Amino acid sequence: MKGIDNLLIRLSRCCNPVPGDDIVGYITKGRGVSIHRHDCPNINTDEAKTRLLPVEWEGDQQQTKNYNVDIEINGYDRRGLLNEVLQAVAETKTNINAVSGRSDKNKMATIHMTISIQNVAHLQRVVERIKQISDIYSVRRIMH
Secondary structure, three states: OOOOOOOOEEEOOOOOOOEOEOEEEEEOOOOOEEEEEOOOHHHOOHHHHOOEEEOOOOOOHHHHOOEEEEEEEEEEOOOOHHHHHHHHHHHOOOEEEEEEEEEOOOOEEEEEEEEEEOOHHHHHHHHHHHHOOOOEEEEEEOOO
16 A cells, blocks of 8 residues: 555455555554445445545555455356356466355356455456356355
8 A cells, every 4th residue: 555654554354455446544443554445335434434544556566466355156057057167267367265156946056256366457357257158147246
């Protein structure tokens, strides 16, 4: 982060900001500054708005560090769907840290995946590749 030196900074888990996201700093009570996505609901309260700090990503940080992002994929549950999703992510040279899936009685498959990305552009490449698979309805980033 630019403009903040010798200050404890941590990326918030509620919205998992990654380079390329619009971010804002939140001055915590005794724990330094937590970095949130600009659209995170946890910092959009009246009380929180009084403790926000403008911050931005440093340019060189984008290339060297990986960030975990949770995505949810919905599609028609057919044989081989999960395998095709895993293959698509592998083609983008992206590490998968966790994956789980389920299907409901209406043949709707939901796949949750935690992937390791470098920045928003990298995430977008992965999402676009997954969307190319037939029977995929949606791919979205999850905020906790």
